[in-house]
Amino acid sequence: MNSNVASGPRDPVGQQAVYVFEAPVRLWHWLHTFSFLILAVTGYLIAHPLPSPIGEPSDHFVMGNLRLIHFISAYVFAIGFAVRIYWAFVGNKYSREIFYLPIWKAKWWKELLFEVKFYLFLTKDKDSTLGHNPLAQTAMFFLNTLFTFFMIGTGFALYGQGLGDGSWADRMFGWIIPLLGGGQAVRNWHILGMWIMLMFAIIHMYMAARADIMGRKSSVSAMIGGWRLFRDE
Amino acid sequence: MGIQKTFYEAMREHGITRRSFLKFCSLTAAGLGLAPEFAGTIAHALETKPRTPVIWLHGLECTCCTESFIRSGHPLAADVVLSMISLDYDDTLMAAAGHQAEEILEQTIEKYDGNFILACEGNPPLNEDGMYCFQGGKPYVEKLRRMASHCKAIIAWGSCASWGCVQAAHPNPTRAVPIHKVITDKPIIKVPGCPPIAEVMTGVIAYMLTFDRFPELDRQGRPKMFYSQRNHDKCYRRAHFDAGQFVERFDDEGARKGYCLYKMGCKGPTTYNACSTIEWNGGLSWPVKSGHGCLGCSEDNFWDRGSFYSAVNDLNVPGGIESTADKIGGVLAGAAAIGVAAHAAASVISHSRNNTKGGSSHD
Numbered sequence: 001m002n003s004n005v006a007s008g009p010r011d012p013v014g015q016q017a018v019y020v021f022e023a024p025v026r027l028w029h030w031l032h033t034f035s036f037l038i039l040a041v042t043g044y045l046i047a048h049p050l051p052s053p054i055g056e057p058s059d060h061f062v063m064g065n066l067r068l069i070h071f072i073s074a075y076v077f078a079i080g081f082a083v084r085i086y087w088a089f090v091g092n093k094y095s096r097e098i099f100y101l102p103i104w105k106a107k108w109w110k111e112l113l114f115e116v117k118f119y120l121f122l123t124k125d126k127d128s129t130l131g132h133n134p135l136a137q138t139a140m141f142f143l144n145t146l147f148t149f150f151m152i153g154t155g156f157a158l159y160g161q162g163l164g165d166g167s168w169a170d171r172m173f174g175w176i177i178p179l180l181g182g183g184q185a186v187r188n189w190h191i192l193g194m195w196i197m198l199m200f201a202i203i204h205m206y207m208a209a210r211a212d213i214m215g216r217k218s219s220v221s222a223m224i225g226g227w228r229l230f231r232d233e
Numbered sequence: 234m235g236i237q238k239t240f241y242e243a244m245r246e247h248g249i250t251r252r253s254f255l256k257f258c259s260l261t262a263a264g265l266g267l268a269p270e271f272a273g274t275i276a277h278a279l280e281t282k283p284r285t286p287v288i289w290l291h292g293l294e295c296t297c298c299t300e301s302f303i304r305s306g307h308p309l310a311a312d313v314v315l316s317m318i319s320l321d322y323d324d325t326l327m328a329a330a331g332h333q334a335e336e337i338l339e340q341t342i343e344k345y346d347g348n349f350i351l352a353c354e355g356n357p358p359l360n361e362d363g364m365y366c367f368q369g370g371k372p373y374v375e376k377l378r379r380m381a382s383h384c385k386a387i388i389a390w391g392s393c394a395s396w397g398c399v400q401a402a403h404p405n406p407t408r409a410v411p412i413h414k415v416i417t418d419k420p421i422i423k424v425p426g427c428p429p430i431a432e433v434m435t436g437v438i439a440y441m442l443t444f445d446r447f448p449e450l451d452r453q454g455r456p457k458m459f460y461s462q463r464n465h466d467k468c469y470r471r472a473h474f475d476a477g478q479f480v481e482r483f484d485d486e487g488a489r490k491g492y493c494l495y496k497m498g499c500k501g502p503t504t505y506n507a508c509s510t511i512e513w514n515g516g517l518s519w520p521v522k523s524g525h526g527c528l529g530c531s532e533d534n535f536w537d538r539g540s541f542y543s544a545v546n547d548l549n550v551p552g553g554i555e556s557t558a559d560k561i562g563g564v565l566a567g568a569a570a571i572g573v574a575a576h577a578a579a580s581v582i583s584h585s586r587n588n589t590k591g592g593s594s595h596d
Contacts, residue, residue: 047545047559049496052478052487062477119576121583161503165451165461178453182533183463183503188548188558195562199569206573214580 020094020228028084029223032148035077036201039151040194042070047191071159078152097132098140108134136207143200147193154190158183240279240442254279261439264432265448266458278443285442286349288341288380289323292373293366293400293409294355298391299325301428304514305435321349324368335369338376342383350441351384353377353394357415358407365407374415381416386447388422388437389413392530395423395455402536413454422447423454425506427530432511433459453533455505464527465501467509470494488524498542499526506531 021029045066053060088096102108115135117123132140157176160169161183180186211219218229238246244254258279259272291299303326320326322337329337341349358365363372381387389412392398400409413421424437437456440448448456465471473479473493480487480497495502501509504527508519520527526542529535539546545557 049477049479052481052492053476057472057476057478060476060478064475064477066477121579124587161463162466164466165457174452178533182529182535182538183505184500184529184532184535184538184546185548187503188546191545191558192548192562195558195566198562199565202566202569202573206577210577210580214584 017227017229019092019226021223021226022087022091022095023226024083024087025091025095026223026226028080028087031076031080032084033201035073035080036197038073039070039077040198042066042073043191043194046070047187074152074155074159077148078156081148081152094132097137098145101138101141112138139200139203143196144204147197147200151190151193151197154180154186154193157186158190238284239282240284243284244279261436261443264436265440275439275443282442282445285385286321286341286345287352287438288338288349288384289320289326289352289354290373290377290380291324292353292355292357292377292393293407294391294393296325296354297428298354298393298434299323301431302390302434303431305431338380342380346383347385349384350386350388351380351419352388352390352438353412354390355393356397356401356409356411358400358409359415360406360408365409377412377415381419384419386420386422386441387412387416388424388441389454390424390434391429392425392427392535395425396533396535398427399536402534420447421454422450422456425455425460425531427535429531430459430507430511430513433507451505459507459511460505460531462505462507462510463502464504464506464509464521468493468501468521469509470521483524491524494521494524494526495544497526498540498544500529500532500535500538500541501527504529504532 046063049063053062085099088099112134114123114125115133118125119135153173153176156169157173160167160172160174161177163169177183177186180189208219208223211217212221216230218227222228241254245251249257255272255276258276259269262269262271262275265271289299321341322334324334327334327337355366357363357372357374357377359374363374366373368376389395393400393409394412397405397409397411400407401411413423422437422441424434426433433456436459437448440456440458448458451457451461465474468474470491470493473491474495478487478490478492480492480494482488483497493499499521501521508527509521512519512522528541529538532538539557543557545559548556548558548561
């Protein structure tokens with residue numbers, strides 16, 4: 001199911017644009033981004049609640065609403081990711097890049113080393129990959145893909161505590177709680193997971209913007225329109 | 234002790250009237266969440282079954298489980314259960330001492346091999362061949378292993394026997410371990426808590442003796458009837474949690490108004506126990522009702538979860554680093570932001586330097 005444009009040579013001399021990010025990938029990217037942002041903010045406020053509103057408890061539902069928004073966003077986050085996994089099977093070759101690292105390919109390691117040098121200002125050449133470069137792919141795999149699994153797992157395990165014993169979340173994810181040493185530990189790891197994903201988001205946004213401004217391939221606009229443009233004259 | 238008496242006969246011998254006996258049966262049925270007709274089932278079982286001897290062992294512990302147990306809120310239940318389980322051996326409660334006491338263990342193994350219940354309070358320390366808990370000239374762990382190999386089932390009383398509790402807290406100098414780490418070939422029911430609620434303890438024993446099996450257990454081996462809900466789920470201050478009304482200091486207006494103690498570090502939202510429903514001391518009170526957060530004493534490793542007074546606790550990061558998720562995460566995200574800014578600045582400098590040198594071939 002490779003897109004015919006994207007299956008071209010690795011270094012597309014003369015090729016001006018490659019269709020890299022298919023519509024479902026782009027849609028997921030932004031759903032993932034915005035649901036993560038909402039989850040991070042509401043999650044932080046669940047761990048560190050706002051000042052108490054005055055009056056009868058029946059007049060307010062601050063924590064209730066925060067948790068509701070958190071849970072709805074969590075469903076968007078999780079279901080979106082599930083569809084994204086499906087798309088990795090049926091989408092183009094770039095749609096699979098965030099799910100595995102081709103560590104058995106010598107070329108991949110060579111490019112990874114190149115990228116590390118490139119970002120340390122040790123080389124002035126520019127990268128030749130069409131999709132994610134190996135460094136971006138590595139960061140994406142460890143800090144986004146694996147942590148998305150981790151956050152969905154720990155999140156639904158905690159959600160299952162609220163839904164109750166025998167609920168779907170408890171049956172599917174409840175085993176995570178004793179594995180990590182109890183509900184309180186799961187909470188703390190869940191919070192740390194948020195910070196690590198936030199760290200990734202900061203670096204990711206910088207790298208994308210930098211690639212757009214200084215690199216040879218478009219990045220931010222590629223995640224909006226799908227087409228990656230190259231500035232090789 | 235040699236004659237196989239039924240529970241009922243044993244109770245009558247202890248001066249309990251039939252009326253009290255039937256009351257106890259109804260109370261137990263209600264306490265276990267069974268339908269009214271089960272009062273009859275329990276009565277019938279107790280009248281016809283030979284009573285099961287219970288051996289109550291004490292390892293490394295503080296005896297708070299026993300203290301809780303003998304203060305069962307319903308004196309009737311406590312009385313009956315005490316005679317009912319025929320505590321053939323309990324270091325703290327029995328009259329016998331020394332060699333006489335230790336003989337009871339061997340007698341029990343002879344007479345009731347594979348037929349008695351082993352109730353373990355506290356846990357065995359394994360370091361120095363178990364020398365940190367020494368009873369009757371032998372390390373406790375040996376006594377535990379010997380009795381366990383002949384028992385029918387094991388009740389792990391309290392957080393010590395279930396999880397390890399304070400003596401197993403970091404750095405655990407005696408290497409105290411919960412019962413299930415030492416005994417792997419017998420069914421174990423965990424009744425955690427520091428101590429467990431008296432009525433929970435009597436309820437579990439009554440169920441086991443009546444029905445000859447464990448009540449339904451959860452994933453971690455705790456009886457579902459008492460440990461399937463968090464204290465948070467049935468907390469009477471839950472409305473304040475949902476409203477977002479929290480105690481900020483123990484002497485503030487919120488504390489006086491009985492707001493939620495979550496911000497004061499209450500572990501109710503992650504603690505499975507029956508405190509918020511059964512309460513303590515015969516339903517008199519429980520930690521949250523007295524104005525203090527739940528410590529999470531019935532949860533695994535609660536001593537090493539950091540402050541009792543903070544909602545976000547220390548992570549047990551391998552290597553012994555003690556820091557909260559927010560501190561570690563804040564540093565990571567902050568470092569990322571600084572790193573990004575520095576890299577951006579370096580990129581601009583590198584770029585302009587290239588341009589002034591005549592530019593690279595790529596531009």
